[in-house]
Amino acid sequence: MPIPNYREQVRFLLGQQEIKIGINNPNITLLEYLRLTARLTGTKEGCAEGDCGACTVLIGEIHQGNIRYQPINACITLLGMVDNKQVHTVETLAQDNVHPAQALMAEQHASQCGYCTPGFVMSIAALQCDLGDKSQTKVGASKAQIDDYLSGNLCRCTGYGPIINAAQEISKKPLSSAWQTQAQTAKKTIHEWMNDPRPLRCVGNKAIFVAPNSLDTLHDALLKHPDATLLGGATDVGLWITKLGKRLTNIIYLGQVSEMRNVSQTEDTLEIGAGVSLQDTQLLLGSLTPDLEHLMRRFGARQVRSQGTVGGNIANGSPIGDLPPALIALGAKLEIAGADGIRQIPLENFFIGYGKQDLSPGEFVRLIRIPINRNLHFRCWKISKRFDQDISSLMGAFSATVENNKFQDVRICFGGMAGTPKRASACEAVLLQQSVASDVLVHAKRALARDFEPITDMRASAEYRNYVAQNLLEKFILSINDKDQSILHKDTVWTTPAIHQ
């Protein structure tokens, strides 16, 4: 298939305004564009690493035929990534005088210093967008639901109560007709743009940002720039730029490759395209087992999950990525594509060593294939200092089938315990064929201690990691025997606190 011409300017909607702009330096972030070029200073920089949410903006893109708004962190989003999308900031949000999210934040006394406030406004506006028609209830969203939307935004002043109240109030309000109108207009524009077959390629000063829009154009881009940095959601690569001061020369953005965002499920396999967002993965994996839904809920925060991709979490080979241990325990396989075709490898073989993956220049992770076994006992636990938006001190995933009360097909994998996600092979061997009710735990714990030599760092000491890894094994065996008493976080009914005078 012939490769179409390229477009040389990023085009997007900033609110309702059409922006077309060339990119000289592909490292420029959306936040830099907003604050320095567009002079929209309502969006703040709090950390430049996607952890505080002060830079939260809404991104509107076509999803299943409709425009979907999701919160993202502008500080680690590269400007080229918003091509063919709509960007809403705290300045463009209001269709009338003030957006309800803004009015409610003021009414509820939900700002003190005000610096985080625009970010919260965007997050609770995202909640309202997501609830859509479901919003017209008297009760509004639950505390757990609200936390899900707020956990990517840090506030140092309020203690969150009034912000939660504002979020709850907005969750009872239907979207305004003015908002729906602007969404329809934006959808029409983006649709027209997307009918243009030309992918984006910005050629700057000794640097290129290219956004292929099909596997063919991706292959073509890889042939031309085998050394390019592959960019998924920028929740990791973005930090190379903003935190490590790296200046990337050639960037291939994968987010417009529609084939990589496909999902398919059969009786015994779930296939997730590498470009599927972590947010969309939550329900897919959650349909396999509740622990996975819970894990995905605690993965970064809403902004990070809306941006970050399954492929990115795997391909960058982080020893503390939360997805690989769970997927390895499930026996997932990786499909890797390159100029020479497609190869499939077990996920655990992908991680060769710290920072070293089985991926050659010109290759990319295309999809992940997860076997479905309804008889599997699967548990996973993420352990971190803080419940939400934290990187795991350690993350343990356990799966086994049980036949005649004996362990079969045991797969145990940990993150945060070695330089890569790593299986506990000695421990697995001890458990295999043993009775689930026996005193095998003592031996299995001992074996587990031999499997890993974790490090001490700011997240936890080596001793703690080893000790808790063994306790997670204990929880797994207790839960197989229905004896796990340790449920710390149960959903509770949310009541609105009143101001007492």
Next chain:
Amino acid sequence: MGKQTNITSSIGQAIQHDSALKHATGEALYVDDIPEPVGTLHLSPGSTDITCGAILNLDLNGVQNAPGTVLVLTASDIPGLNDISPTGCGDDPLLASEEVQFSHQPIFAAVAETYQEAHQAVRAAKINIESYKPILTIEEAFAKASFVSKQKQMARGAWKEQLEISANRANGITVTGGQDHFYLEGQISLAVPNEDGVHIYCSTQHPTEVQHAIARILGWPDRAVTVEVRRMGGGFGGKETQAAQWAALAALAAVKTRRPVKCRLDRDDDMLMTGKRHEFKSSWDVGFDNHGQILAVDIHLAARCGFSRDLSDPVSDRAMFHSDNAYYYPTVRIRSDRCRTNTVSNTAFRGFGGPQGMLVAEQMIQAIAYKLKKDPLDIRKINFYNKNGRNLTPYNMRVEDFVLDKLVEELEVTSHYRERRREIQLHNDANNSIKRGLALTPVKFGISFTNTSFNQAGALLHVYKDGSIQLNHGGTEMGQGLFIKVAQVVSEELQVGIDQIEITATHTGKVPNTSATAASAGTDLNGMAAKNAASTIRRRLTAFASSYYGVSESEINFSMGRVTIGEQIISFAELVSKAYLHRVQLSATGFYRTPKIHWDPLSATGRPFYYFAYGAAVSEVSIDLLTGENRVVAVDILHDVGRSLNPAIDIGQIEGGFIQGMGWLTTEELWWNDAGQLKTHAPSTYKIPTSTDRPDHFEIRIFNSGENLESTIYRSKAVGEPPLMLALSVHQAIADAVASVGNYQRLPNLAAPATPETILHAVNELRLEN
């Protein structure tokens, strides 16, 4: 409130923060949002991660030649004194010249055309350091006798003999970690040179100190430097002394280049280069009778101050003042050491040593309770200050406004403390994995700067011909609602609507020689100064109206935007307009100094505080014995703000302070490696509470019968810092849950922050004993 109170009175109303809508729409401008003047340059400080050593060679050619670099600054470029210490003691250089004393101490600065260029340029420096072995911990500081200042002591009575003859004795060590302020807006200053000197837009709680520091650095008189602060994106003590360095660098570069210069620290630099809450390691020894009443106490407080003095002396003093918390010590000795370490110099942080001192008192109480197998609440109650001669503090000030007996009684009932205590016992007996804990802790916090001279404030009030009012005072707005509270005061005094009053940016050219907005005293001081300015205007208008209309002053009454003059009623604006035509001065200054206070540092006696603020909290937690994970399940707070000026603002301070304190005691861990490098210098690794961490049950009440016995502004009480210490109840509740593992035989060794790892450590220590 007085007899004039009526429906327009804004005192006591839950009025929105004056910038609430501007915050929510993004219109509120922070320093980085101000349109940059043409030609603005950007400054980034440069440093090395070596912890300490002699600077052998500083090769800045790479920085100089980096794209965009306009100027590179080193210590030799400083025309005045190379010192930004708040006390002027000379131990805190703007740029290190001969040696570095902590990892990432600024050594030079790059000034470039863009922010990115400046931040890239500093990476090109080649710095050759001859490393010394650093002093990192309190223990190492004692071993090397390394202190920033002398030991202080306060003592009363025969504490030593009493300790020895006490029927019971307990001792222990209280360890509390530091805390990063994590204001969402990092340190920032924009310096604009002009023909008379330099104008600084700065995010600081202490514009006057920034002004004076810049003047000292430049060798200029104070008058040549003007500092303006519209608002901060959070302060919490971290922008009291810590703003001066970045403002001074920007000012120095602006003066050298004759161009505006902005210095905005990125988050990593901010966390690596600026001071934090002091870590404390404190040992205590307490003697008590069989009822649990304390007879004698010996406390030794040790603070990790970092490499320089900064505010470590007043912080440590306040820790001493609060290591009694709410309890009477019949005989007592309190000693305090201020350790010098090769770490960033610690500084003010909401509570200012108070929290660290108070936790010692609370741990002693809990240790007594476990030893006597009693509920800690009962031990707290029998040791409370009271009127029966048991009201003398260790520093010989009488506690005359104590309300905790009543307040705690009320909270005990409304929180169902006793029922929950029984219920938790049942739960803990039945569950091997999850243990629950409960604690009620009180707070008594002294209000006033302990440095008596700081307890003064000024205000400047202009009434324009149309009757609208511009208000200025020495206090700064960091989100705490100071501006709206002071506007409420003026609104009440002049009986005009709050929307008639424009509160303008704090400006050293309008009100000079201000104190820091700190010590919770912002409203107490500036509210009074503004009230005095408003009274002056009102007096002048009254006198004018009396002579103009020929009625006696007693027949003139200001109310609801109108002025009743005998039989006639005119609008406030009309009176003002007439007064102008008759040449009445419509601008006034106001001044206030806190009465009654005095303090003798040598004998450690006096009355350092005008009054005390009180409160109490009940916290319930769950901990997981397999992982150490934990959750604050329920919190009930009853807090005394005197007569609230603005309950919405006050509740906001209480809730926010509590959650911030909870973060300090649970998830916020500062972690240094063995080389003395801080590895938690961004939100990815330093974890402040999120929305999910807020307890599901969280009830905050203002103490109904609260009233300040002292004549403060409308009998209100300060509310900035005290609520932070309500969170001690969280730590005590976690300790209570841990103690269940050892069947409540003793107080567990639970350091703060109580991270999952720290909790497991304490649990396992108890398990090994049993």
